[in-house]
Amino acid sequence: MKNWVGTRNVTFKLNEVESLVKEKIASVGAQEWSQVCRHVQEIEEGYIQKEHIIDTYCESLTFNVNDSSDEDSCGWSDEDDENQD
Numbered sequence: 001m002k003n004w005v006g007t008r009n010v011t012f013k014l015n016e017v018e019s020l021v022k023e024k025i026a027s028v029g030a031q032e033w034s035q036v037c038r039h040v041q042e043i044e045e046g047y048i049q050k051e052h053i054i055d056t057y058c059e060s061l062t063f064n065v066n067d068s069s070d071e072d073s074c075g076w077s078d079e080d081d082e083n084q085d
Helices: 002-008 014-027 030-059 078-083
Strands: none
Touching (some): 002 014
């Protein structure tokens, strides 16, 4: 869909994109929809298989919030910024 619309979008206006999307959707046959649905299901299965890994890492994330204006949020000093040039 994205490539099809992208190759035909010459005006770069939202109305044109919407029209192209509707045109493409109207032209999609049963076989193409079946292939797209199968592709989505494969992607979802991959996410399900990796979900426990993501959960493990997300559970161990820690965010430190420093409300002091004396320090830059990335930990660099003004001197570090000057030396990067």
